[in-house]
Amino acid sequence: MASKIVVLSLLYFLLISYQAIGSRPVDPTAGFTSLPLDQSNFDVQWPYNMHENQRYSFENGIRRMWVYSNDKPHFPTSHTRPRTEIRIHGYDYSSGVWQFEGHGYVPTGTSGVCIMQVFGATGHATTLMLRVYNGDLYYFSDEVIAKNIYDRWFRLNVIHDVDAGKLHVYIDGAMVYEADGRGGDFHYFKCGVYEQDNGSHYMESRWKGIKVLKKM
Template identity: 50%
Template sequence: MMNLSNGYSLYLIVLVSSLPNLSLLSGADPTDGFTEIPLTEANFLLQKPYDIPLEERYSYENGVHKMWVYADDKPHALVQGLDYCSGAWKFEGNVFVPNGTSGATIVQIHGAAHGNTTMLLRIYNGEMRYYTYELVDATNLYDKWCRVNLIHNVDGGLVTVFIDGVQKFETHDHGPGDLYFKCGVYGAPSNISYYMESRWKDIKIYKK
């Protein structure tokens, strides 16, 4: 599978087994009922433009993954990994987006029955949007850390977004598929800044 979008991303691949049918209350606290899955380096795959050394688009220091990309970067290198396909799963991470980054996807759920992705969250002028359309959070998110939770109830077909513990958005998913969480930074199809950056720390995965 070749990702043809420009940019660079940190891939988080979750190695899982099938789970029984579960229900999830959309208004629940993002920590309720979930069990954290221990992560190792094997759970993280790094993706970069194919013609640039890793250290020119990525750094890791004091627990912070820093990723940056330019609008004219080449496409991604090939990345493959395992995924989840049923049950209820939660991604959690703290993100920092510097002022000036706009039109950048910072986190997604990759895979769907219809299309390539279940969820994309993008930053446009400091606001967070679902793809390019619906507003998720109108707060100016630039230059500060915030905690992002994505809860995907695959069996119920719902994705819920929490920002700093407050539910901000809920939507139906795009059908079951080979699913995994992905965070980092890469450009949207249009209206993007030339330089884009995001920083991530305290990345965790939970299941229910």
């Protein structure tokens, strides 16, 4: 009986150890090359009737973007909802394996808003939207992929394998979602705040350490 207890205890220990190892964060950027970025790569979009500094700031390495639900769109003839976003310029792509990395922060109260997207698709505007609703991060509005993201910095990595038609989303080094691609002839990355369904009156996100990487 004693030997059986010892064996069961050992098996339990091995199971817990295996689970702990399997749940350790990984480095999603392994095997990727970080591409050079400077200020010219950060194309800021904001409501057309405002000055940039009324909806965007860049201080101490942190890019802060905010918008109100009654703001104007990005340009006068647009019928889209209000946004303040960074469009990563200079790294549009149509094939290969690409990655966005950034450390994001969403303050309490921001809801009904897209904070990151992979632009470009067939039959849609975007291949991927990561939205915040009531403190949880969603794939579009369909499924929760990370809970309780308010008021903390989180590391976001989005990998887009165009040829395989797959996307993988990592939060703090753990893969939290896999999605199919949506086709399209060109893509680029965006982050910030872009009002979606049931948007809060005030929406804000902050970003630092933004990188674009490619598998060579």
